[in-house]
Amino acid sequence: MVFKRLRQALGVGGPSVETVLANPECRPGDHLEGHVQMVGGDHPVELTSVALGLVTRVAVESGDSAYGTMQEFGRRQVTDAFRLDPGQRYDVPFRFEVPWETPLTDLFGQRLSGMTVELRTELEVTRAVDQGDLAPVAVHPLPVQERLLEALLRLGFRLAGADVERGHLYGVHQTLPFYQEIEFFPASRYAGTINQLAVIFMTDPQQTRVLLELDKRTPGRFTGGDGFGRFTVDHATATHTDWPAQLDTWLRHQAG
Incomplete structure (x- = not known):
């Protein structure tokens, strides 16, 4: 199964980014494999890095109240700095390690109520960060x-x-x-x-x-x-x- 997301990153005229997962199904301790595919926009961009990280919703207690927030974990940088010229294609393969303590999202063929885990692609340029798209990941039990x-x-x-x-x-x-x-x-x-x-x-x-x-x-x-x-x-x-x-x-x- 291939999961694809296409979006315009870093503002109007910036590069387009496509994150492709070979298989969004995994278990704790597995690897997610795929590519981050970028195409230059209307102007050259100096990218500081491309990074991947898993995110999940975490409940936080504060005094007498509680709220939910997105928490990143397992972050990994997959490129060093590079220049992306207008129209240039740049393909970054990755093999992302899924932490052993990653929360489960699916049990016995059904989604666990209240659970989500997603892979986020983040592009960073000088003084700016685009947190990119969130690609859903299904985490099955060991x-x-x-x-x-x-x-x-x-x-x-x-x-x-x-x-x-x-x-x-x-x-x-x-x-x-x-x-x-x-x-x-x-x-x-x-x-x-x-x-x-x-x-x-x-x-x-x-x-x-x-x-x-x-x-x-x-x-x-x-x-x-x-x-x-x-x-x-x-x-x-x-x-x-x-x-x-x-x-x-x-x-x-x-x-x-």
């Missing part, structure tokens, strides 16, 4: 993430949506300034004790740290009625675990 989420669905949980929150999780190695929460409505067997379940993945090339947070209907052994759990799964051994049984045991223990 096998270990898919197995854990599928296990929750098999237990009867229903996907509620997801969001990305700015901040760092205590006691967890984290490379991006935000994290994703994937939220589920409880299965009927837990509905009397659980309001909602949130799942957080913190992934690197070897393993995935899984954080589970329960919003409990009545306070139990955890202050405020919340239950927390965390464990680490090696990518190589994730398929050897009976995840529905393991998660059911943990949930019953925490909800009791």
